Amino acid sequence: MRILLAGAAGQVALSLVEAGRARGVDLVALGRPDLDLTRESDVVRVVADVKPDVVINAAAFTAVDLAESEPEAAHLLNATAAGWLAREAARVDAPILHVSTDYVFDGAKPAPYLEDDVVRPLGVYGASKLAGELAVAAANPRHVIARTAWVYSPFGKNFVRTMLHLASDREELAVVADQIGNPTYAPHIAEALLVIASQCTKPDVGTRWGVFHLVAPDEATWADLAEATFAESGARGGACARVRRITAAEYPTLARRPQNSRLDASKLQRIYGVRLPPWREGVTACVSRIIAEA
Numbered sequence: 001m002r003i004l005l006a007g008a009a010g011q012v013a014l015s016l017v018e019a020g021r022a023r024g025v026d027l028v029a030l031g032r033p034d035l036d037l038t039r040e041s042d043v044v045r046v047v048a049d050v051k052p053d054v055v056i057n058a059a060a061f062t063a064v065d066l067a068e069s070e071p072e073a074a075h076l077l078n079a080t081a082a083g084w085l086a087r088e089a090a091r092v093d094a095p096i097l098h099v100s101t102d103y104v105f106d107g108a109k110p111a112p113y114l115e116d117d118v119v120r121p122l123g124v125y126g127a128s129k130l131a132g133e134l135a136v137a138a139a140n141p142r143h144v145i146a147r148t149a150w151v152y153s154p155f156g157k158n159f160v161r162t163m164l165h166l167a168s169d170r171e172e173l174a175v176v177a178d179q180i181g182n183p184t185y186a187p188h189i190a191e192a193l194l195v196i197a198s199q200c201t202k203p204d205v206g207t208r209w210g211v212f213h214l215v216a217p218d219e220a221t222w223a224d225l226a227e228a229t230f231a232e233s234g235a236r237g238g239a240c241a242r243v244r245r246i247t248a249a250e251y252p253t254l255a256r257r258p259q260n261s262r263l264d265a266s267k268l269q270r271i272y273g274v275r276l277p278p279w280r281e282g283v284t285a286c287v288s289r290i291i292a293e294a
Helices: 011-023 040-050 064-069 071-091 124-139 159-167 186-200 222-235 266-272 279-293
Strands: 002-006 026-030 054-057 096-101 143-148 172-176 210-213 242-246
Touching: 002 011, 002 040, 011 026, 011 186, 026 040, 040 071, 054 071, 054 186, 064 071, 064 124, 071 096, 071 124, 096 124, 096 186, 124 143, 143 186, 159 172, 159 222, 159 279, 172 222, 186 266, 186 279, 210 266, 222 242, 222 279
Parallel strands: 002 026, 002 054, 054 096, 096 143, 143 210, 172 242
Antiparallel strands: none
16 A cells, blocks of 8 residues: 655654554655645646555644634645645545544534534634535545544644643743643554555445544543643653643634534544544653653
């Protein structure tokens, strides 16, 4: 199985490269300048040259607040380019696995979201990712759209790394405690995507296409995640701080965030047999690696 991975520098992409190497997967990970997804000609050329069995799109414009002032750039990468990639994958008879987000929902539901719940993004980022889902589905009937949320890892820019950095010179940090979601470790996402990719190449998988939620099975607030991060770090002699719980209203951002980002991932387990580990296991692995590599 040969996988073309679009995106080489993001958390999920880097995790996929590591997981693929460990599994001996023929994974071709390309980003700028080798593959500029905002150039249709690049997408056409690369897919034709690589001739993948499966395409995974882990590239995205993920700067949620910046997207509010750069909507064209967000839509170009998150929607238009995603559609190009799905179309070219279809031309070489390859399914596409497309990573999406909880931001397609408005967060008003009082329970975890199911895949077929009404989508209603609050801002440009969510709208661009929703447009990308629709473009991928329209361009390639053999698609798995994997919505994930609250992604963190030992590399890149993410909440866990930010908390540890801030705690290096602060004794107390104010952290939002009234938004809830599923903190999800990028290496766990990567392992799941490789399992899904391996099943996508088997015959008679027509009932397995569509939208899936790919998150850790349990929930937390940002404050919960911060406290768990500091507990793990402190136990290893790393940075830690007290957490002062605040409301989202006390920490205004340019783009609105869903108050409820919980996603129900039971469909993924039912159809693909994939269930991610609890988020606290991810935090343990993530923090221990950050400290070991410091």
